[in-house]
Structures are given as structure tokens and as C-alpha cells.
Amino acid sequence: MSKFFKGGQSSSESSDSESSDDVPVNRQPAKGKADFNFLSESEDESPKRIVRASKDKVYDELKENIKTSRNAEKIKDFTKLLTVFESIAKSYDKAKTVMNREGLTIPRFYIRYLVELEDFINAAWEDKDARQSLSKVNAKSLSAIRQKIRKYNRDFDTEISAYREGPDPIGYVSDVEKEGRGSEDGKDDVTPVTDARKQKFDVSSGDDSEDNDWSSDTDDSSESDIDFEGKQMEDLRQYFLKTTKSDSKQGKKIKDRVKHTVEKQRQESDDEGWNIVQVMGEKPLFPNKNDITIESYLKKFNEVNMIRGRKSTNSRAHLRYLQECYDIAVEKNFGPGVLVKVRLTIISALFEMDTKTNAAMDYNAWNKTREAVTTLFDLLIEHPQVIVSVQTNDEEENFHQEDKPFRINGSLALLIKRLDDELIKIFQHADCHSTDYIEKLKGERELCILIEKAQAFVDSHLKNNIFDNTEIATIYLLRIEHLYYKYSLNEHETEQLMDTLCKKIYALKNVMQFRQRAMLCQIYNHALHDRWHKAKDLLLMSHLQAIVDHSDAATQVLYNRTICQLGLCAFRHGMIREAHQGLSEIQNTQRAKEFLAQGVPPRQVDKTQEQEAKERSLQVPYHMHINLELLECVYLICSMLLEIPNIACHEYDARRRLLSRSFHYQLKMSEKSPLIGPPENTREHVVAASRAMLKGDWKKCRDYIINDKMNAKVWNLFRNSPQVKEMVVKRIQEESLRTYLLMYSTVYITVSLDVLCESFELPKQRVYSIISKMIIQEELSATLDEPTNCLIMHRIEPTRLQIAALSLTDKLGQLTENNEQIIEPRGTGRGYAGAGNWYVQRRGDDRTGGDEKPRQRGFHQTDRRGGGGGRKWNTNNKNTYKHQHQHQMA
Secondary structure, eight states: OOTTOOSOOOGGGGGGTTTOSSSOSOOOOOTTSOOOTTSOHHHHTSSOOOOOOHHHHHHHHHHHHHHHHHHHHHTTOHHHHHHHHHHHHHHHHHHHHHHHHHTOOOOHHHHHHHHHHHHHHHHHHHOHHHHHTSOHHHHHHHHHHHHHHHHHGGGGHHHHHHHHHSOOOTTOOOTTTSTTOOOTTSOOOOOOOOHHHHGGGSOOSTTHHHHHTTSOOOSTTOGGGOOOTTOOHHHHHHHHTOOOHHHHHHHHHHHHHHHHHHHHHHHHHHHHTOOOOOOTTOOOSOSOGGGOOHHHHHHHHHHHHHTTTOTTOOHHHHHHHHHHHHHHHHHHTOOHHHHHHHHHHHHHHHHTTOOOSSSOOOHHHHHHHHHHHHHHHHHHHHOTTOEEETTOOTTTOBSSOTTSOOEEEOOHHHHHHHHHHHHHHHHHHSOTTSHHHHHHHHHHHHHHHHHHHHHHHHHHTTTTTOSOHHHHHHHHHHHHHTTTTSOOSOHHHHHHHHHHHHHHHHTSSSOHHHHHHHHHHHHHHHHHTTOHHHHHHHHHHHTHHHHGGGSOHHHHHHHHHHHHHHHHHHHHTTOHHHHHHHHHHHHTTTOHHHHTTSSOOOOOTTSOHHHHHHHHHTOOOGGGOOOHHHHHHHHHHHHHHHHHHHHHHTTTOTTOOOSOHHHHHHHHHHHHOSSOOOOOSHHHHHHHHHHHHHTTOHHHHHHHHSSHHHHHHTGGGSTTHHHHHHHHHHHHHHHHHHHHHHHTTTTOSEEEHHHHHHHHTOOHHHHHHHHHHHHHTTSSOEEEETTTTEEEEOOOOOOHHHHHHHHHHHHHHHHHHHHHHHHOTTSOOOOOOOTTHHHHHHHHHHHHTSSOOOOOOSSOSSOOOOOTTOOOOOOGGGHHHHHHTTTTOO
């Protein structure tokens, strides 16, 4: 035993000697000394630790398995009985070590169990009728356990023979004598307390009487035989319920003697200047601080580190010992290298307080860990000669020899990264709608200060080459990720800071993943501050669209968030088509919440628990969320401004292309509704506005989009809300004009431009520009007559009857061609072309200008518009409005 452990020891120390012979397992702080400064008193006093003897632990495990075995005997489950018997044999092998160490004999309840099990197996084997009725698995297990129990009991022949010959003592009841013997409390035998047994509790030799209760018992009536299973309560009542006056006096004497011993040890320790409490097998770390040298200190520090991570190690006591080592190093002035090494060990122990990887760290513990990391950086800044680097191996490590440079193995960047990951877990497990989340959000400000300090430390040591590129990129990326999603009033300063940080990462080698994330964060920050052209150009030059599918899940989530923010930026600038293309990447999938990592979808059968846990770990904290209702509303408004004129333009074309399938689905659901009430949510407001725009009523459409309810849910979330609403109203006027002209082009012969300007409240130059563009793009078959200031329509559109006839002709031609192929399968019959083919071909040529080319997209490289096989939206309701407008305009 080490020379540092002096003083009294309780008998429970022997049970912990397997884990460590020198380092104590538990230690309570003294009353006169402050507790471990990283753990509060309330945390330390949560649940009290119960110290049990090793003998009780192994015996309880045996008895619990025996209880399970007897339950299996009752239902004759030989398969389970075989499994439990093997577990009992392993538990007994483990118990033999404790029994040999404490000088105990084989417990009587174990011998009794082996005898009863052998008898039960033999009886079951002899009952041939019952054995034949067993299942194949049970019969095989019966044969196996019969052979094993016969072989196993040969090692206990002497004990089993003695048990079979000798009668049970008073208080025992066999299975034959008592049916339905219970085993609820996990005990077996009960030995009556005889006069000889009572003498063991007499106090005759001072403190040694306490040890006599645990060991020094070699007769058959040992303490291991005490069991409460199958007991006759009336026979044992006099031994367990009756308390005599002399017994109470003896118990009082024992308590007084233990109290006197503890007080005596305290007085002796106070004389030496240390407050040592010898309770429950405690051992002092350094009994005498005057004898501590650097060699003895390092030896004890290594011993404390050796018990790290063991199951029998109390993590809080381990932290106290490390803190005590740190205080002694400060007091003895062992040098900065020792202080940094101990501080690194303390931080690692603080991170390992919670062994569950998916569980969130306690916020108070996180704060104390952050303070420990902060003090570590203060130490390193104060003592620049101490180098902490991952490039230092164990052989090169030196933290106590002052004649050599101090070099310690460790990674400062990983400490900061681990703190950031734990804070994200805290946010993920917190209630985002409570005040507790606001309190925990204050920790991010402290973490940002720590990251800035770490960045300054890295910049000051770049010439020393103690950090590799991954560590440097990690520190800079952490700074960027805590900055990119925050809007700043000082846009110019924030832009310069983001550009500087990102260029630091761009200049590093072999950090491809860090470079991608830094670029996405910079694009996000540009879009957040309405720098649309810079964000779009940076995205196009990076070619992230082509490589993001090969990145990790977190980078893909960041890419989705960046695209959505870019779409919102385009909408604020009035670029409706670009905004629609950006938001359609997420909104058309109906899984926006999952793709943006802002919620976990309902549990699916095809996902394992590990996959679901991984998805939860990728969730973005609530304060970084993008409003999903805002995204959906902006997307639907963009779809309305693009799709409603498209519907009016291709009213008679069943093969028109759909720009937004989800928007068409909402319109179709609205049509199927038997009763259309006032809109309630943002989606219904946009659908109602779309119906009004299709009729050409732009004022009603505006009222559905711009109102108090929409202001509270959508428009007030924009920084420049008045400008955005003004832009939306202007686009509604223009698109309503286009829709009106396209819908009623077959009704009017001429339309006055002045009337159009007055109806849609647009300037004449803007109306003239819109109509001219429609004529050039061949959307509208009309001519502008400047002398009369009118729009002359060209009536080339077919009537309803002509459309039905053309449709019937196409179907008959298809039917004829099918019949000809059936009759002459090898022939090349062309069938009946039909009289309407000219119209369809011409309409296609009018729509695309001959050779159709994909429309150029704002920041995407491919055209993903829907095909021409979509279902035509029902426009029967528009017929009633055509006749109402026939004679309103000339």
C-alpha cells in the first residue's frame, strides 16, 4: 500500500481494492474547506451513495438468479432454466473470489439450490409421459441441463452429502412441507439467532467488533445463511421483533464508540492543518502536505488518472482529487507545465461526467467547463513557453522538467469544438418556448468571447507551426458559424469580417469540407443582408450545386438553408421568378421541415433508431430557424404571380407546362370544396387571391394578400416591410392586367388603353410596355393602334364547339391508328392525322417560337419545370364572366 494512505480504514476498503489499491474511490469535502469549485453543493448532494460490502453484492446477484430459476421451474421452462443455470454458475465463480478473500464458506442457500435443482431435473427426466409431451426445444434443454447439473455437482459432493444427511435447522421449511413457497424478497434460508450467535454482537474488543459483523465466521450458521425465503414468521418472531433492554444499550455503545473515533481523527487532522474525514472507507490523497515532492506528486497524479473511466470510480470524487492536485501544484509552485497538464485533465473529466453520448450536458456543468477552458487559455497566454499540440507524442511530452521546453499532447481546437457541440445539444433538448431557453441562450455570447480569444491565440502562434490546418480551420469556422445567421445594422463591417474569416479558410490546404461550409455561410450572410448579386455570383462560381450531394448531412442542411435564404432575398428585390425557383427546391418536396433540420418527421418503419438519433443530432437550434410559414407564403405568392397568367394564356392547351404542381394542387382542392368560406390561414389567403386574379379583380386580390392577419404572420417579419408590400401590390396590378387580357381576348374586338390604365391604376407607359411585351412574345394576338390609343384583338381562337370537335377528331384518329396496327402489326400506317393538327402545332409554335429552348434560370443550371402531362385546371367558372365584360370596353 502506498505511503500516502495513513490512518484508519473501514472494512469496505477491501472490496474496492480491485479497482485501485492506492487511489480512494470516494471523498467527502471537509466542513472547513470550500467544495470543488466546478461542482455546486446542490449537485453534489443530489443522491447519496450507498456503500455495500462486496459479499452482499455477489450474494444478492446469486439470489436474484436463483429466484428466476425457481420461477422457471414452476412453469417447466427448461430452456430458460438452462440459461439461468449458466448465469448462476458464472455468478458463483465471481463470488468465490470475494469468499476466498474474506474467508467465507460456501453459502448454505447455494448448496440447497443445487440439491433441489438436481432433484427437480431427475424427477422430470423419470416422468417419461410428461417428457414426451415437451416441445423439441424444451426436451433438448432438459437433456443438456441434466448433464450439466450432474457434472457441476461433483465439485460439491461433500457439501451436498452433508446437506442431505443433516436435518434442516429450526426455521427452515422444505418444499414438500410448505407449498407455494414465495421468493419475493430474493432470500432462501433463515438461521435462528442462538445464544452463540448473539455473542457476536457483543462489544468486546473496541473497533474490531465492527469487523466481526462482516467476517470471522466459519461455522455453518454464518451470516451468509441468513435468508428470509420460506420462513415461518411465528417461529422467528422472537428473534427478529423482540428488542431487549440490553440489546439497545449495546447498540448505543457501538454508536458512541464510532462517533468518538471520528471526533478523535478530526482533532488529530486539525493539528496537522488538514481536514480529513474518515467515513465509509475514505482515504486522504495527501495526508501530510509538508512531505510532498514533485516525484511523489506526479506519482499520485498518475494514480488518480489510472482510475479514470472505471465503473467503480466516482466521477465527482475523481474531479475533487484532480482539483486538489491543481491547488497543490499552485501552492507548491510546480511550474506552468504541471498546471496546464492538470487543467487539461480536469476539462476532460468534466466532459466525461455524462457517459451518454446523445444526452445533453447540464447547463451549469457546461458553464463550469467553459470557465475551465477559459482559465486554460489564460494560463497559456500568460506562459507562452508551454506548447499544447496534437503533434506532440507521449515520448516527447514534458510538463515538469524545467530544463527542457514544455510540450504537452492535446488539442485546443477540439476543446472549443466539443463545447460548441454540447451547447447545441443543450439547445436541442431545451423547451424553445420557455424562459429557460433564453437563459441558456446567454451561454452563446460567452462561447463567442471564448472563440475570439482562441482565434487570437491561434493567430499569435501561426509562425510556431503548433497547429495543423484542420485545427486552424475549426477555430475560424466556429467563429463564422456563430456569426453568419445574425443580422447586423453595421452591414459594411460585418461583410468585411465575414470576408476576412472566410478567406483565411480558403487559403488553407486539405480542408475541403471547411471551405464548403465557409462559402455557404458567406452566401447566407450576403442574402440575409440583401446583397443579392454577390450571393448569386458566389454560388454560381463555387459550383456547390454539383458537389453538395457528396457532402455530409450537416453541409447539405446548410446548403438547403442557404438556398431558401437566397430565395427570400430575391423576393425582397422583386425577382419573382428567381425566388420561385429557389424556394421550389424545398417547398415542392413537402418535407421542408426535414430538409431544413427544423423538426423530426413522424417515425417511419424503414428508419432504425440509430438513424433517428442521428437526425435529431442534426437539428438546428430554434433561434437559427427560418420561418416555415413565411417560406410557404412567399412561395405560393410567387407561384400565383407566375401561374395565373400562364393558366389564362394556355386555357385551351391541355398540354401546358406546370410551373408549380403544389400550387395547382391547392387550387384544385379549393375548387372541390362545396362551400368556400373566408380564408383563415396564409395558404387559404393566397388561394382566394388567385381566384380573384383569375377574374381580373386586382383590388380583391390585393386585399386578400395585404391585410392585418397577413401582416402579423408574414409581412411584419420582413425588415423593410413597407417596401416589400409595395412591390407585391405593383406585381399584382401588372399580372392581373396580363391575366385579364389573356382571359378575355376572345370577347373584345378593341380595348382602350385609357380604360385599362384607369381600371388597374397603372401609368400609361407601363401598360403600353406590358402589352408590347406580350405581343412580342406571342402571348397575345393583338395590335396596338397608336392614333386611336386602342388595342385591336385578332380573333383566331376557336370556340368551345370547335375545341370539342378537335378533341373528338384527335381521339378518333388515335383509335383508327390503333386498329390499323392491330390488323397490320408490321405495317407503317400513319392513320388519320385529323383536321386539328394544324392548330395544335401552330399553338405550340406560337408558344415556343418553333424550337423550344429551356428558360434561363437565375442561379440554377438545369431547367426542372414540370412536363406537359399535367391535368388541366377547370376553368368553367370563367365563362360567366366573359359575357359580363363583353360591352364594358370598346
